[in-house]
Amino acid sequence: MAKSGSVLKPRGFGKTSRRDTWWAQPLVTFLVLSLFIVYATWAAFQGDNYHYFNYLSPFYSPELFGSSPHRIFGPKPGWWPTGLPFSPALLILPFPALFRFTCYYYRGAYYKAFWADPPNCAVSEPRKGYTGENGLPLILQNVHRYFMYAALIFLLFLWHDAFKSFWFPDTSQMAYFPKGLGPFPNVPTKFGMGLGTLVLLTNTTLLTFYTISCHSFRHLIGGRKDCISKSKASFACYSCVSNLNARHMNFAWFSLFGVMLADLYVRLCAMGVIHDIRFF
Numbered sequence: 578m579a580k581s582g583s584v585l586k587p588r589g590f591g592k593t594s595r596r597d598t599w600w601a602q603p604l605v606t607f608l609v610l611s612l613f614i615v616y617a618t619w620a621a622f623q624g625d626n627y628h629y630f631n632y633l634s635p636f637y638s639p640e641l642f643g644s645s646p647h648r649i650f651g652p653k654p655g656w657w658p659t660g661l662p663f664s665p666a667l668l669i670l671p672f673p674a675l676f677r678f679t680c681y682y683y684r685g686a687y688y689k690a691f692w693a694d695p696p697n698c699a700v701s702e703p704r705k706g707y708t709g710e711n712g713l714p715l716i717l718q719n720v721h722r723y724f725m726y727a728a729l730i731f732l733l734f735l736w737h738d739a740f741k742s743f744w745f746p747d748t749s750q751m752a753y754f755p756k757g758l759g760p761f762p763n764v765p766t767k768f769g770m771g772l773g774t775l776v777l778l779t780n781t782t783l784l785t786f787y788t789i790s791c792h793s794f795r796h797l798i799g800g801r802k803d804c805i806s807k808s809k810a811s812f813a814c815y816s817c818v819s820n821l822n823a824r825h826m827n828f829a830w831f832s833l834f835g836v837m838l839a840d841l842y843v844r845l846c847a848m849g850v851i852h853d854i855r856f857f
Contacts, residue, residue, distance in 0.1 A: 593700040603697055607690035613833055617670070620840050624664030626847040627840070631741050631766070632773045634840040635780055639734040640665045647738075672727045679721035681792045682829050722793040732788060735781045742774040745855075772854040773842060780832075780839040787828040790821035 593599065620627075620636050627634040628645040640647045642654050643665035653663045677683055688694040695702035747765040788794065799805040799815030806812050821828075845851045 593697075595697075595699055599697040599700055603690040603693075606686050609830075609833075610687060610690065613837055616837055616841075617674075620844070621666040621670050622662060622664055623844075624662065624666070626844045627666070629773070629843050629846040629853065630746060631744055632777060632843045632846065632853075633738050633741075634843045635735060635738070635777070635784075635836050636670060636840045637666045638738050639669060639731075641668050669731070672724060673731055676721070676724035676728045676788075677829075677833075679718045679724060680829065681721070682826050684718060722796070725788070725791055725793040725797075728788050728791075729794075732781070732785055735784060739774075739778045739781045742777045743768055743770060745769045745771070770856045772856075773846065776839050776842045780835040783828065783832040783835040786821060787825070787832040789818060790825040790828050792822060792825070795819060795822050 617636065620634075624643075627637040628640075628647055633640065633645070633647045637643070638647075639649060641649050642651055644652060648665070657663050689696055693702050694704075744766040745768075747767055795815070795818045798818050799811045805815055842851075846853050
């Protein structure tokens, strides 16, 4: 025990005067984030069952190169390394993944859960010194704002996918569709809504709120100005984003589950494990 003034402070990893279950929060965070990382890695390397008619998994959007009709450019590119399994997700997932990894909220979450830095407030950590984010590798966290710009671009593709999820192939033309494929060019479609439509729409909405509630987006909207109140429009936008920023933690977790469940739903439909419910 080390004495500071009249207060005794326990020393050593995990030592604390707290009598509550301080370890529960970092433990749950560790388990949930580990589950997501394992699932996302597995899904990204599958390279299959990521689309179902007009549904496209958010893990694979935008599909730059691939085998589905949702692809933008073409099939597997010739420059892809021979020994590396090809998956369209591997071309785009690093950008949203690094946006989350460098997120201000997630830093505090996984610093506690994975690095025990510290395990929780007023709990001793397994190191004597602390350098903050002034050295490698933590100084790389400063690139968060640039990945935020990329995340805004990705949202445009996700909203496009959400819009496409309302347009289903005409049932009279279903005989021309291999199972799980579509939409194909020159095949009529009609407006409708399925459970997958709501799943993709909800996921995109959650990701949008997570992105625009980001601290870096708040700075982009008005934090750079010395006197933002001089512009009523800027001040209104800044105030709105500030209110969302207060709920950034909630959006971070809801969107994490949302993107994983959206991929799982599309995957299970494509595999024939479940059938998409059509409302109209």
